[in-house]
Amino acid sequence: MKKTNTYILAIESSCDDTSCAVLCNDKVLSNITATQHIHQQHGGVVPELASRDHQKNILLTVKSALKTANIELSQLNAIAVTQGPGLMGSLLVGISFAKSLALSLQIPIIPVNHMQGHILAHLINDGDNEIPKFPFLCLTVSGGHTQLVDVKSALNIEIIGSTIDDAVGEAFDKAAKIIGLPYPGGPLIDKHAQKGNPNKYKFANAKVEDYNFSFSGIKTSFLYFINNNLKQDKNFVTNNLQDICASYQKHLINTLLNQVKKIIVDKGYKNIAIAGGVSANSCLRADLKALENEFDVKTFVPKFEYCTDNAAMIGIVAYFKYLQNNFSDFDFVPITRM
Ligand code: KG4
Ligand code: ZN
Numbered sequence: 001m002k003k004t005n006t007y008i009l010a011i012e013s014s015c016d017d018t019s020c021a022v023l024c025n026d027k028v029l030s031n032i033t034a035t036q037h038i039h040q041q042h043g044g045v046v047p048e049l050a051s052r053d054h055q056k057n058i059l060l061t062v063k064s065a066l067k068t069a070n071i072e073l074s075q076l077n078a079i080a081v082t083q084g085p086g087l088m089g090s091l092l093v094g095i096s097f098a099k100s101l102a103l104s105l106q107i108p109i110i111p112v113n114h115m116q117g118h119i120l121a122h123l124i125n126d127g128d129n130e131i132p133k134f135p136f137l138c139l140t141v142s143g144g145h146t147q148l149v150d151v152k153s154a155l156n157i158e159i160i161g162s163t164i165d166d167a168v169g170e171a172f173d174k175a176a177k178i179i180g181l182p183y184p185g186g187p188l189i190d191k192h193a194q195k196g197n198p199n200k201y202k203f204a205n206a207k208v209e210d211y212n213f214s215f216s217g218i219k220t221s222f223l224y225f226i227n228n229n230l231k232q233d234k235n236f237v238t239n240n241l242q243d244i245c246a247s248y249q250k251h252l253i254n255t256l257l258n259q260v261k262k263i264i265v266d267k268g269y270k271n272i273a274i275a276g277g278v279s280a281n282s283c284l285r286a287d288l289k290a291l292e293n294e295f296d297v298k299t300f301v302p303k304f305e306y307c308t309d310n311a312a313m314i315g316i317v318a319y320f321k322y323l324q325n326n327f328s329d330f331d332f333v334p335i336t337r338m
Contacts, residue, residue: 006077006322009065009101010315011058013094014086014114015143016045018057021311022069022076026125026319029069031305031312034061040182044173051089058097065311076107078327080318083111084335085144091334099330108327110318113338115145117313118275120154121306124316132271132300139260141284142276143169143184146213146256148263151273154320161211161259168252169278171215175222175248179237189245190281196246198283201225203251211259218255222248253283257291264295273300280307 005024012019019033034057039045066073081098084091095111102109119138123131132151140147146168148161166174169186176185204221206214226244229236237244260272274288285301292299306313321327 006319007071007075008078008080008110008315008318008322009062009076010080010112010311010318011062011094011098012082012114012117012309012311012314013054013058013090014082014084015090015309016050016053017309018054018061018094019309019311020058020061020065021315022065022071023312023315023319026123026316028124028126028312028315029071030065031310032061032065032068033310043177043183045087045183047087047089050087051093054090054093058093062097062101073101073105076105078102078108078110078318078322079105080110080112080314082114082117082314083332083338085114085338086334086336088334088336091336095332095334103330108322109330110321110326111328111332112314112317112321114309114314115140115142115147115276115338116157116317118142119149119151119157119273120316120320121275121302121310121313122273122300123154123320124306124312126303129303130300132273132298135269136271136273136300137260137263137267137269138273138275139256139279140275141168141256141278143167143173145276146215148211148259154317155324155326160263161213163213163215164208165214165216166219168213168215168256169276171219171252172249172278174219178223178226179241179244184277186278186281189249190283192242192245193249193283194246196242196244198246198250200240200243201247203248205255211263213255213259215252215255218251249281249283253281253287256284257287260288261291261295264291264297270297271300272297273302275302275307277308280304
């Protein structure tokens, strides 16, 4: 018999956030994240600097998560950690720490797929949130992934569409770089877009088959669009920043949601969720909600703290694995692409 309460400590270090959470069953007791700002000046994540900062922050983050949760190490039932996808050096820091802690406490270790974490964040029980019903469709949008996923149950998930080249987060970040905004540019494009006209500029759409996406062409067309306009007016970007951001953002969100609409019509999903860093985008959140007026569907957006990388989402996956005694040997290794 399982104890009534299962306490899991989860660690996430796949990219540039060192995060630690403590969960009691499906509830989050603490979720502490140390975000690395050092990458801003480099225009993107520098893997070696990320690993070093994880090494510096991990113990403090773990201690702080335990303290906030008011839980002792001796109360923990399992340690969860992100196995991938992510940066090799960053993943190694979290995994080595998690293995050592689990070994010293003599409790099981549970490796977790980061993308599954983004999706199952919808199953966290915050007391006041509605949880999507299986099977639900999840649009998973981050800096490294753009996927349409059929979530049949917590541990039975099938990818039914994905990007054939860049992720939508990259399309945000690279466009931001072109117009001189620092990394990560997605949130800044979102911010400037709020005061802009989304219908002012038009961009071409890439042709893709089935339920897949393509973003590399959109990014290139954005680069030409900016360069051509700068030739006529050297202040084009500064004078039109809000409209440029609003139009480009609308184009990306339409590209995402057109595929979602296609699947709703074809397959009849009733519950539609979004997950991953880009699910923090205000236009995506509003336009997803608007689908409820167009189709007979219910939509789900994650709380902001569960959009970008965090350990609570790793903890919830581990909780469902724990219920099935789905533990790992200690010889598992990071997987940079899963
Ligand atoms: O899930 P995440 O934190 O890390 C990965 O697993 O990749 O996602 C990071 C991505 C970045 O590309 C960032 O620009 C994007 O999420 N992002 C946003 C917003 N907030 C974060 N993109 C558009 N609008 C936002 N508000
Ligand atoms: Zn992520």
